[in-house]
Amino acid sequence: MAPAGGDPTIVSINGRYLGRRPTGVDRFANEVIRSIDELVATQAPAVAGLSFELLIPPSVQVEPERFPNLRIRTVPGGNGQYWEQVCLPLAARGTLLLNLCNAGPLLYRNQVTVMHDAAPMRVPQAYTRAFRAWYRMMAPWIGRIARRVLTVSEFSRGELIQAYHIPGRKIGVLPMSGDHMLRLPEEVDVREKFHLSGRPYILAVSSASHHKNFRLVVEAIELLKATDYDVVIVGGGMPMLKAVQQASPDFVKRVGYVEDGDLKALFRQAACFVFPSLYEGFGLPPVEAMTLGCPVIASNLPSVREACGDAAIYFRPTSAAECGEAMMHVMHDSALRDRLRTQGFANVQRRSWRLTADRLLTEISPWLPQR
Numbered sequence: 001m002a003p004a005g006g007d008p009t010i011v012s013i014n015g016r017y018l019g020r021r022p023t024g025v026d027r028f029a030n031e032v033i034r035s036i037d038e039l040v041a042t043q044a045p046a047v048a049g050l051s052f053e054l055l056i057p058p059s060v061q062v063e064p065e066r067f068p069n070l071r072i073r074t075v076p077g078g079n080g081q082y083w084e085q086v087c088l089p090l091a092a093r094g095t096l097l098l099n100l101c102n103a104g105p106l107l108y109r110n111q112v113t114v115m116h117d118a119a120p121m122r123v124p125q126a127y128t129r130a131f132r133a134w135y136r137m138m139a140p141w142i143g144r145i146a147r148r149v150l151t152v153s154e155f156s157r158g159e160l161i162q163a164y165h166i167p168g169r170k171i172g173v174l175p176m177s178g179d180h181m182l183r184l185p186e187e188v189d190v191r192e193k194f195h196l197s198g199r200p201y202i203l204a205v206s207s208a209s210h211h212k213n214f215r216l217v218v219e220a221i222e223l224l225k226a227t228d229y230d231v232v233i234v235g236g237g238m239p240m241l242k243a244v245q246q247a248s249p250d251f252v253k254r255v256g257y258v259e260d261g262d263l264k265a266l267f268r269q270a271a272c273f274v275f276p277s278l279y280e281g282f283g284l285p286p287v288e289a290m291t292l293g294c295p296v297i298a299s300n301l302p303s304v305r306e307a308c309g310d311a312a313i314y315f316r317p318t319s320a321a322e323c324g325e326a327m328m329h330v331m332h333d334s335a336l337r338d339r340l341r342t343q344g345f346a347n348v349q350r351r352s353w354r355l356t357a358d359r360l361l362t363e364i365s366p367w368l369p370q371r
Helices: 022-041 081-091 128-147 156-166 179-183 214-224 239-246 259-269 284-293 301-310 320-331 334-348 353-367
Strands: 010-015 048-057 071-074 096-099 111-114 150-151 171-173 201-205 230-234 252-256 271-275 296-299 312-315
Touching: 010 320, 022 179, 022 214, 022 271, 022 284, 022 353, 111 128, 111 301, 128 156, 128 271, 150 156, 150 353, 156 171, 156 301, 179 284, 201 284, 214 230, 214 320, 230 259, 230 320, 252 259, 252 353, 259 353, 271 320, 284 296, 284 301, 284 334, 296 301, 312 334
Parallel strands: 010 048, 010 096, 048 071, 096 111, 111 150, 150 171, 201 230, 201 271, 230 252, 271 296, 296 312
Antiparallel strands: none
């Protein structure tokens, strides 16, 4: 029911992230907001008496049909950090503000903020000095003033406690899902589009960030020398690939940046997916791969094990030899691939973005007026 007086309680959502090229953190925000939108459309009990307002800077355009059941409001006065620190809290006055992408306004207490990990502290070489300095100050402060801090794994919860000294009692954990991959259109002729051979292939997807550790895959490829399968590399702007590209073995196929539909098809048709990251708050790409029936080989990290359970083959992310051996083992054992595929499906069926949204609404409910 609505609060006294009949007016709904407004929850404001920080939409600054919508102005940049999507990352994994942005994927989380998009899927949570989309699921909240669906809960509103179906009048689910979790959103009874609530109205959601997505606040965006003037530089951001959001089509109304993207989130048709939420109010979208452009907040004038600036962009970037100034907008988030000054304009956003003024616009959100009197409401609970929900920040889904690691940061929020420093002078607004009535907020719940999702912090995905402590990467700027744990892998500082992946970030600029200014970015590290900002997070070193901002994250502990938000952890102190916010009503609640949420994160995406028990591992990350421990990281936020240790790195930013946020009290554990203030931190809740939300599940993550790969079920968005099922909604994407799929490019059916992906082999022809990227001039791939008819041989089986391992898929590797990465960004240029240091902690994504893509160099390990390059080193593992160099150790393999020759194979009866290919290695398909997805990702643009990675300087570490220049050397392997100049003297690239025939079995290495670099396709650069690809659209979501192409990536979905590459996952579907891959014999397996390799994930060599050095640091993750959760490990969403392996879960996306499992959702599409792609067996996973992944770094032996606590967060990745939390995400993948017994549905992956693990290797030390500091050992190119172990990575190469794992790839050879999976590629030469069809029964193992079938087992990983079955276990992967079982793992992801426990997750959904709808469940994530439900959990989030439960977490924020103590700071909403009685409904």
